[in-house]
Amino acid sequence: xxxxxxxxxxxxxxxxxxxxxxxxxxxxxxxxxxxxxxLGQGGFGRTxxxxxxxxxxxPPCVIKQFLPQxxxxxxxQKASELFSREARQLEALGKHPQIPELFxxxxxxxxxxxxxxxxxxxxxxxxxxxxxxxxxxxxxDFLEDLLKILKFVHEKRVIHxxxxxxxxxxxxxxxxxxxxxxxxxxxxxTTLMQQYANYGIGTVGYAPIEQMRGRVYPASDLYxxxxxxxxxxxGQTPDRLFDxxxxxxxxxxxxxxxxLEDEQLGRVLDKMVQDALSERYQSVEAVLDDLQEKIELTxxxxxxxxxNSSPYLTPPSLNLRLLEEKEVTPPRYQRLEALxxxxxxxxxxxxxARVMCQVAGREKEGWLDDESIDNFPCEDLRAIDQLWVxxxxxxxxxxxxxxxxxxxxxTREYDKEIWTKFGDRVGWRRGEAGSLYYTNGTFTSxxxxxxxPVVWLGARxxxxxxxxxxxxxxxxxxxxxxxxxxxxxxVECNI
Numbered sequence: 001x002x003x004x005x006x007x008x009x010x011x012x013x014x015x016x017x018x019x020x021x022x023x024x025x026x027x028x029x030x031x032x033x034x035x036x037x038x039l040g041q042g043g044f045g046r047t048x049x050x051x052x053x054x055x056x057x058x059p060p061c062v063i064k065q066f067l068p069q070x071x072x073x074x075x076x077q078k079a080s081e082l083f084s085r086e087a088r089q090l091e092a093l094g095k096h097p098q099i100p101e102l103f104x105x106x107x108x109x110x111x112x113x114x115x116x117x118x119x120x121x122x123x124x125x126x127x128x129x130x131x132x133x134x135x136x137x138x139x140x141d142f143l144e145d146l147l148k149i150l151k152f153v154h155e156k157r158v159i160h161x162x163x164x165x166x167x168x169x170x171x172x173x174x175x176x177x178x179x180x181x182x183x184x185x186x187x188x189x190t191t192l193m194q195q196y197a198n199y200g201i202g203t204v205g206y207a208p209i210e211q212m213r214g215r216v217y218p219a220s221d222l223y224x225x226x227x228x229x230x231x232x233x234x235g236q237t238p239d240r241l242f243d244x245x246x247x248x249x250x251x252x253x254x255x256x257x258x259x260l261e262d263e264q265l266g267r268v269l270d271k272m273v274q275d276a277l278s279e280r281y282q283s284v285e286a287v288l289d290d291l292q293e294k295i296e297l298t299x300x301x302x303x304x305x306x307x308n309s310s311p312y313l314t315p316p317s318l319n320l321r322l323l324e325e326k327e328v329t330p331p332r333y334q335r336l337e338a339l340x341x342x343x344x345x346x347x348x349x350x351x352x353a354r355v356m357c358q359v360a361g362r363e364k365e366g367w368l369d370d371e372s373i374d375n376f377p378c379e380d381l382r383a384i385d386q387l388w389v390x391x392x393x394x395x396x397x398x399x400x401x402x403x404x405x406x407x408x409x410x411t412r413e414y415d416k417e418i419w420t421k422f423g424d425r426v427g428w429r430r431g432e433a434g435s436l437y438y439t440n441g442t443f444t445s446x447x448x449x450x451x452x453p454v455v456w457l458g459a460r461x462x463x464x465x466x467x468x469x470x471x472x473x474x475x476x477x478x479x480x481x482x483x484x485x486x487x488x489x490x491v492e493c494n495i
């Protein structure tokens with residue numbers, strides 16, 4: 001079917017029609033783009049799903065038609081400026097995999113049109129209404145991903161000025177977030193102080209006070225992103241997260257779980273949504289630095305004297321360096337890499353166990369003892385860890401597990417409370433007993449951060465003679481001892 005673009009007609013026509021059967025208008029823009037259906041409309045115009053006939057594959061695209069509903073010459077002029085600004089900003093930004101690409105901008109029949117890449121997916125607002133609030137780990141992942149897009153935007157000297165769940169899409173194919181709607185984006189003024197704009201613009205609740213008064217900074221986008229993250233975390237609208245009396249943010253009271261486990265994330269969000277510009281983050285890099293803050297670890301244990309003199313106690317940091325594309329994966333780990341690259345998490349888990357036993361010379365036994373862990377080659381441990389970190393985008397890996405354990409205050413000495421919290425945090429515990437059968441593991445990319453790899457947790461003979469990879473004994477000291485030996489080796493290897 002073909003959709004007429006005449007705003008006074010909008011007749012649906014047959015696919016091969018050249019002219020609207022109702023009003024007679026030509027259906028193809030520039031003899032190239034034809035609209036299939038209306039995607040939506042707002043104060044500035046309509047958006048159509050369209051097809052680009054000039055390309056052999058006839059790919060889908062989006063046509064934005066400027067059709068202001070504002071009254072008065074001045075209002076229409078401002079709206080027209082914002083519409084053309086989107087085209088200029090998209091052109092200035094160039095190509096980015098998480099920003100829709102601009103294909104064309106032109107005027108036809110005295111109406112302005114913008115044609116850009118079609119992103120198949122749904123907005124985070126629609127996702128929120130459909131599925132409810134996100135978990136802490138999901139919000140952290142979202143925040144880090146969006147910050148990287150925003151870093152690109154700010155480096156191009158552009159401020160978005162309207163970051164909110166409605167302007168962020170979740171792409172259906174790879175589940176990546178995509179930042180859309182640069183209609184009110186504003187170039188960064190290259191002076192010491194930002195100049196006043198003619199008018200403040202943005203979305204109430206998401207825009208900081210300086211923006212509503214007509215001034216914008218990179219930190220203004222960070223405020224909007226912080227509020228967006230809180231909305232996704234709590235499922236509440238911005239007006240329900242702020243106290244009108246004190247002006248403070250009460251988002252912790254709105255958490256569905258009643259409490260926040262990731263306090264590092266909480267501190268970052270608190271600073272992002274400060275009213276005072278001077279107390280807020282000033283750059284994307286500063287936010288990312290705090291999100292990826294290094295965690296120090298000190299192992300103090302009477303039965304690990306070798307660690308007391310270890311040079312890595314001053315102080316080790318989480319090493320999540322990803323393998324560079326130019327680096328060649330050793331043949332021994334190529335099958336593991338293929339499984340991880342394909343998202344086959346359970347098979348990769350089993351391959352991790354197999355290859356670790358192979359490296360340690362314990363293929364026959366099928367499990368690692370304390371001695372083999374203490375002497376496990378650092379280069380092999382690092383290679384395995386980096387493959388997990390790379391293909392899970394920092395969600396899984398030995399170093400991730402160690403990082404989480406350290407952040408909870410874990411040391412080489414057994415502490416039941418910390419060990420329980422750790423098991424809960426990475427999703428290894430189930431119920432009061434705290435034990436979990438391997439076959440009930442969560443082998444998806446949505447598993448809690450640090451959940452994988454898990455198969456090595458059963459890599460010794462548990463009490464009672466249950467041999468091999470079948471049971472995790474998270475409730476007691478047994479698995480802690482195994483984990484502590486591996487964590488010690490990670491420290492020694494500076495992983």
